[in-house]
Amino acid sequence: MTRKSGAATGSLKPSENGKHVMIEKSNERILEVKELSVSYKTLHVLFDVSLEIQTGEVVVVVGRNGAGKTTLFRTVAGFLKQDSGTILFKGEDIGHLPSYEVALKGLKYIQQDKHVFADLTVRENLELGSYATKDYDWDRVLEHFPKLKTLMDRKGGNLSGGERQMLLMAQSLLGKPELVLMDEPTEGLAPHVIEDLKGAFKKISEQSTLVIIEQNLPLTAEVAHRVYAMKEGKIVAEVADKKEIQDLAFEKYL
Amino acid sequence: MDKLSRYLRGPLTLVVLIVIARYFFPNKMTFLVEITTFSIYIIANDILYGYMGMVSFGQPFYLGVGAYASAIYLAHIGNNILVAIALALLMGLIAGLILGPAFIRLRGDYFALINAATCAMGLFLVEKILYPITRGDDGLWYRSRMHATPLLDLRKPDQFFWFAMIVLFVVMIWYTWLDRSAMGASFRAIKVNENKMKFLGYDTFKIRWTGYTLMCILAALAGSMYAINYGFVNPSITEPARAAEVLVATLLGGAGSVYGPFFGTFAFLGLKDLVSTFVSRWELAVGVLTIIVCFKFSGGVWGTIQTMGAKIRSRGKASAQSAT
Numbered sequence: 001m002t003r004k005s006g007a008a009t010g011s012l013k014p015s016e017n018g019k020h021v022m023i024e025k026s027n028e029r030i031l032e033v034k035e036l037s038v039s040y041k042t043l044h045v046l047f048d049v050s051l052e053i054q055t056g057e058v059v060v061v062v063g064r065n066g067a068g069k070t071t072l073f074r075t076v077a078g079f080l081k082q083d084s085g086t087i088l089f090k091g092e093d094i095g096h097l098p099s100y101e102v103a104l105k106g107l108k109y110i111q112q113d114k115h116v117f118a119d120l121t122v123r124e125n126l127e128l129g130s131y132a133t134k135d136y137d138w139d140r141v142l143e144h145f146p147k148l149k150t151l152m153d154r155k156g157g158n159l160s161g162g163e164r165q166m167l168l169m170a171q172s173l174l175g176k177p178e179l180v181l182m183d184e185p186t187e188g189l190a191p192h193v194i195e196d197l198k199g200a201f202k203k204i205s206e207q208s209t210l211v212i213i214e215q216n217l218p219l220t221a222e223v224a225h226r227v228y229a230m231k232e233g234k235i236v237a238e239v240a241d242k243k244e245i246q247d248l249a250f251e252k253y254l
Numbered sequence: 255m256d257k258l259s260r261y262l263r264g265p266l267t268l269v270v271l272i273v274i275a276r277y278f279f280p281n282k283m284t285f286l287v288e289i290t291t292f293s294i295y296i297i298a299n300d301i302l303y304g305y306m307g308m309v310s311f312g313q314p315f316y317l318g319v320g321a322y323a324s325a326i327y328l329a330h331i332g333n334n335i336l337v338a339i340a341l342a343l344l345m346g347l348i349a350g351l352i353l354g355p356a357f358i359r360l361r362g363d364y365f366a367l368i369n370a371a372t373c374a375m376g377l378f379l380v381e382k383i384l385y386p387i388t389r390g391d392d393g394l395w396y397r398s399r400m401h402a403t404p405l406l407d408l409r410k411p412d413q414f415f416w417f418a419m420i421v422l423f424v425v426m427i428w429y430t431w432l433d434r435s436a437m438g439a440s441f442r443a444i445k446v447n448e449n450k451m452k453f454l455g456y457d458t459f460k461i462r463w464t465g466y467t468l469m470c471i472l473a474a475l476a477g478s479m480y481a482i483n484y485g486f487v488n489p490s491i492t493e494p495a496r497a498a499e500v501l502v503a504t505l506l507g508g509a510g511s512v513y514g515p516f517f518g519t520f521a522f523l524g525l526k527d528l529v530s531t532f533v534s535r536w537e538l539a540v541g542v543l544t545i546i547v548c549f550k551f552s553g554g555v556w557g558t559i560q561t562m563g564a565k566i567r568s569r570g571k572a573s574a575q576s577a578t
Contacts, residue, residue, distance in 0.1 A: 100452045100453075100456050103453055104455040110453075111450065117439075117442070117443045117450070128439055132454050132455035172453075175455065
């Protein structure tokens with residue numbers, strides 16, 4: 001079940017129009033988490049969690065509520081500090097960095113709560129994404145979410161759940177992050193919206209490595225290259241075989 | 255050109271209205287200058303409270319920093335009014351840079367209370383500890399020491415009025431820019447969800463520090479204008495009890511909006527002026543009005559005007575469509 005990652009092969013290459021940076025799935029490790037333990041004061045939540053993410057992969061982390069998935073993401077994103085263990089992003093230890101520095105290094109985290117800035121328009125929300133990263137190439141981002149082009153002057157608070165999720169993803173893609181962590185992006189969304197997002201995941205995964213927390217198992221089976229199953233603060237399984245993923249073999253570990 | 259006019263239109267209209275009011279009500283010129291100065295003070299608080307969601311119970315301290323910087327210079331050191339204003343701005347900047355890193359680490363009630371404590375200490379400082387310089391409760395008087403300034407003689411109230419108009423015009427242009435800029439958006443964003451801003455790559459500490467420092471500079475500017483306009487400063491300007499009026503005026507106008515501070519000041523000082531001619535305890539009327547605003551008009555005067563304007567516009571559109 002456990003997979004060993006291989007040597008770095010170098011996988012970044014410019015696209016034909018020179019605008020996008022398409023990435024290929026490779027053995028280069030973009031993220032390595034080693035024996036990570038995290039507590040909320042006296043409550044121990046993660047126990048020696050280790051995982052590896054290779055460039056270009058779409059990895060899905062599954063697990064029941066309270067398994068520690070969000071804590072894992074928040075720690076990797078720099079919002080929580082680990083008790084022990086290391087977090088390497090592109091070989092660099094980021095475990096001690098504040099969350100904004102982690103984001104500027106190219107690791108973006110999209111929270112579960114779908115909170116956009118409600119008082120700001122879609123345009124202003126995107127401007128905030130651009131201002132921090134100095135990336136004003138909205139065309140590249142909005143091609144994944146064409147609907148947002150028609151909502152530019154609408155306040156974030158007046159968007160539907162799906163539109164909010166699109167805005168959050170668009171905002172996070174500014175700055176061309178190499179790794180995007182998405183925490184339950186489809187939670188509470190209608191099936192047709194999830195279908196739209198599924199297409200967006202595929203397009204985004206051509207430009208960034210994706211790690212997604214997802215409870216929607218059929219969707220997981222469709223988009224995941226690899227699946228980590230978490231239970232009670234530990235990684236209990238890693239499923240890399242596409243056939244096993246499609247058969248939802250990881251369900252038995254939950 | 256069109257973009258420039260968008261920044262100039264509102265501030266220019268505001269200043270023109272005040273100038274017209276001056277000629278219609280010549281005996282209210284002092285009141286109009288007070289509104290102008292107080293508006294700048296409220297804008298300072300609005301950056302902190304309206305935009306960034308940080309309530310401070312110590313705003314008179316920052317007003318006092320500017321007022322005493324100008325007053326001490328004019329009473330003891332020099333005679334140049336423009337240097338006095340520049341000194342006040344510098345002291346505001348220094349206060350923001352020094353106090354900011356410590357204060358903005360605190361949130362909510364702790365931030366409000368540390369400002370109240372600082373304000374109380376500031377009052378004690380100018381009243382007792384710095385008595386040889388500030389002359390305590392007697393205050394500093396320096397009008398006769400002030401030299402004439404070129405173009406506009408700021409010692410003369412009618413010419414200070416024009417100076418106040420120029421300052422208000424410049425501050426309002428800057429404030430309009432701030433409201434529409436990424437900086438303004440980032441201020442509003444950290445009020446709503448600071449963690450999300452961090453995940454986007456923002457050092458929210460620096461953003462709050464920037465906002466806090468801007469607040470200090472603007473409040474010091476307002477304090478300096480008070481000091482020059484009256485030619486006198488005493489410790490009552492830094493009294494912690496006066497912190498409430500800043501918050502009330504901000505709320506009355508509509509927190510976090512470009513014209514809210516002006517309308518809030520107008521409503522607050524106007525009511526004070528009007529009610530105090532009939533009864534001595536004008537605070538009761540302001541209190542009742544504040545309660546009504548809190549419950550029924552959360553957008554304040556400016557927010558209500560905007561809502562009414564939007565309703566009228568949408569009705570106009572609807573009737574035009576039905577006519578066609």
